[in-house]
Amino acid sequence: MTSTRSRFSGYAVVVLALALLGGVYTAVAAPKTEAEDPVNQSIAVKEGRELYLQGCSTCHGLNNQGGAGGPSLIGVGASSVIFQVESGRMPLARGAAQAQRKMSKYDRTQTDQLAAYIQSVGGGPELPAGRLDDGELALGGDLFRTNCSSCHNFAGVGGALTRAKYAPSLTEASARVIYTAMQTGPENMPRFSDNTLTPDEKRAITRYVRHLTTEAKDPGGAGLGRYGPVPEGLVVFLVGMGLLIVITLWIGARA
Amino acid sequence: MTDSIRDRLKATGDDSEATAPDAPVSHGEHPVGDPTVSTHHSYHAELDPQSAKRAELAVAALFMLAVVGTLGFIASYVFWPFEYGEEYYEYYTPMLGIFMTLALMGLGAGAILWAKTLMVDDETVQERHLLSSADEDKEGAVAIIKEGAADSGLGKYPILRRSFLMANGALGLIAVPFLFGMGRFQHKEAVMAKTGWHKGSRLLDELGRPVKLGDLEVGGVKSVFPDVPGGRRMADSAALIIRMRPEKLKSRESRKDWVVDGHVVYSVICTHLGCPVKLYEQQTHHLFCPCHQSTFDAADAAKVLFGPAARNLPQLAITLDDEGYFVAQGDFNEPVGPSYWERKPHYKDEVK
Numbered sequence: 001m002t003s004t005r006s007r008f009s010g011y012a013v014v015v016l017a018l019a020l021l022g023g024v025y026t027a028v029a030a031p032k033t034e035a036e037d038p039v040n041q042s043i044a045v046k047e048g049r050e051l052y053l054q055g056c057s058t059c060h061g062l063n064n065q066g067g068a069g070g071p072s073l074i075g076v077g078a079s080s081v082i083f084q085v086e087s088g089r090m091p092l093a094r095g096a097a098q099a100q101r102k103m104s105k106y107d108r109t110q111t112d113q114l115a116a117y118i119q120s121v122g123g124g125p126e127l128p129a130g131r132l133d134d135g136e137l138a139l140g141g142d143l144f145r146t147n148c149s150s151c152h153n154f155a156g157v158g159g160a161l162t163r164a165k166y167a168p169s170l171t172e173a174s175a176r177v178i179y180t181a182m183q184t185g186p187e188n189m190p191r192f193s194d195n196t197l198t199p200d201e202k203r204a205i206t207r208y209v210r211h212l213t214t215e216a217k218d219p220g221g222a223g224l225g226r227y228g229p230v231p232e233g234l235v236v237f238l239v240g241m242g243l244l245i246v247i248t249l250w251i252g253a254r255a
Numbered sequence: 256m257t258d259s260i261r262d263r264l265k266a267t268g269d270d271s272e273a274t275a276p277d278a279p280v281s282h283g284e285h286p287v288g289d290p291t292v293s294t295h296h297s298y299h300a301e302l303d304p305q306s307a308k309r310a311e312l313a314v315a316a317l318f319m320l321a322v323v324g325t326l327g328f329i330a331s332y333v334f335w336p337f338e339y340g341e342e343y344y345e346y347y348t349p350m351l352g353i354f355m356t357l358a359l360m361g362l363g364a365g366a367i368l369w370a371k372t373l374m375v376d377d378e379t380v381q382e383r384h385l386l387s388s389a390d391e392d393k394e395g396a397v398a399i400i401k402e403g404a405a406d407s408g409l410g411k412y413p414i415l416r417r418s419f420l421m422a423n424g425a426l427g428l429i430a431v432p433f434l435f436g437m438g439r440f441q442h443k444e445a446v447m448a449k450t451g452w453h454k455g456s457r458l459l460d461e462l463g464r465p466v467k468l469g470d471l472e473v474g475g476v477k478s479v480f481p482d483v484p485g486g487r488r489m490a491d492s493a494a495l496i497i498r499m500r501p502e503k504l505k506s507r508e509s510r511k512d513w514v515v516d517g518h519v520v521y522s523v524i525c526t527h528l529g530c531p532v533k534l535y536e537q538q539t540h541h542l543f544c545p546c547h548q549s550t551f552d553a554a555d556a557a558k559v560l561f562g563p564a565a566r567n568l569p570q571l572a573i574t575l576d577d578e579g580y581f582v583a584q585g586d587f588n589e590p591v592g593p594s595y596w597e598r599k600p601h602y603k604d605e606v607k
Contacts, residue, residue: 147461150534161536161543190474193471196472217344219344220349221348250367
């Protein structure tokens with residue numbers, strides 16, 4: 001004999017067990033994130049959900065499941081949100097070969113709230129605690145040249161890929177944007193998981209890229225956009241050859 | 256002055272009629288003007304003392320600029336900061352360049368201005384005579400040569416002549432052994448077909464750590480080098496391990512065992528002209544060479560999709576050792592990098 005009550009009681013036991021397990025885990029072993037205070041965290045998630053429904057749900061779905069307008073956000077993690085929103089790529093303005101950096105529509109608090117909400121829904125990579133740009137500079141340079149410079153150029157000013165895609169310039173990117181880009185591998189950029197590049201190595205690369213943007217001088221005086229031999233050749237040809245031609249004409253002119 | 260030049264031009268044998276110095280030249284006969292008539296205008300002849308003084312000062316100023324440039328160059332060399340991190344160190348080479356430019360161009364421009372303004376610039380005539388020797392000298396030379404040939408005895412002694420020719424011919428054959436140093440003979444050991452990878456070498460990343468299953472996420476890449484002494488510096492052994500979804504990886508039958516759970520390894524040396532092909536597009540799984548835009552499909556044995564490369568990127572067959580680290584099953588399946596004459600016999604579709 002199966003009564004309604006006993007059938008539901010089975011489910012109730014399972015739900016209770018799961019809640020107990022999850023609760024104990026969260027209390028004991030959950031990784032610390034930036035918003036440690038549980039009250040602030042739940043406010044952030046709530047605010048984030050409001051922002052999401054207003055600005056993101058049209059393309060990414062009311063339940064983050066994605067659709068014709070955009071992919072699912074389940075499992076992308078807080079890092080993806082921080083990257084896309086802080087660099088202004090999301091919300092997307094128009095369809096193109098890839099999303100473009102532009103003015104961010106949300107401020108830092110709102111970005112963090114959106115990130116907290118997406119993290120709460122499906123989990124995924126998130127930022128570590130502490131500073132992101134205090135790694136070893138020399139190691140960062142070495143790793144940058146091996147892993148990043150092939151697409152982003154030796155000085156991080158970007159480069160072309162196939163079919164109108166491109167590796168963007170890194171000069172405008174903040175430390176958070178650089179770190180999360182490595183973690184999440186947006187669009188066609190490869191993903192550098194924490195086993196591929198450890199958090200310390202990512203910090204080193206972040207420090208190196210910020211150093212390139214803020215402190216690194218151009219030996220020789222003028223970087224010419226730091227693109228390398230192309231602008232340098234242009235200057236040599238226009239200025240140098242032009243000067244030589246003018247001088248030649250002067251030498252040969254009648255007195 | 257121009258009269259004497261014209262007279263001298265007439266004296267060299269040119270019979271064309273000299274026209275008056277100011278008369279217009281007939282363009283029907285000489286489209287570019289009569290070349291025997293001097294049209295030189297002497298600047299120096301009309302130089303008055305005032306203009307000369309001005310010109311002299313201008314030239315002197317340029318020469319002084321050269322002196323300033325030299326002194327500035329020496330001062331920059333000695334005093335300007337050049338160590339990394341010092342204030343304005345990045346302007347060290349531009350300062351040296353600017354002063355060197357002033358020094359050299361000051362001297363050059365001064366010399367040119369001097370030649371244009373202050374030097375005497377009369378037109379002179381240079382004689383042009385036939386260059387060949389007189390006929391009797393030519394005949395005398397021929398006679399000497401003939402006499403010498405007769406004196407040598409080659410005509411008179413046939414065995415001498417023939418053996419001499421044989422010796423010369425034999426000497427020419429000395430070049431033949433040198434041919435054995437070139438081309439196919441030189442590449443017998445196939446040095447260019449081998450890299451640092453061999454069976455059992457672990458894949459090490461750029462910091463020397465072995466790569467294991469789980470290090471890469473889907474869409475991740477890593478630069479790898481062989482686990483041999485000096486492997487990190489072996490430029491021909493540079494490779495890239497790529498992880499993609501196993502269902503996206505199209506492996507042909509003969510290469511099914513070369514991949515591990517969506518992990519695939521290719522050489523990064525472009526088969527076109529040798530640039531590093533490390534631009535990996537995660538979503539399209541294309542490898543892109545920045546030099547001439549050759550595009551390879553990492554999901555399909557690095558087949559060439561676009562660009563001047565004619566051959567796929569060589570693939571490194573990998574497997575896992577007992578501890579879960581990636582190891583190579585042998586060397587690349589073909590020689591890495593651009594084509595060369597003796598390349599073809601070394602291609603294999605199975606592991607070497």
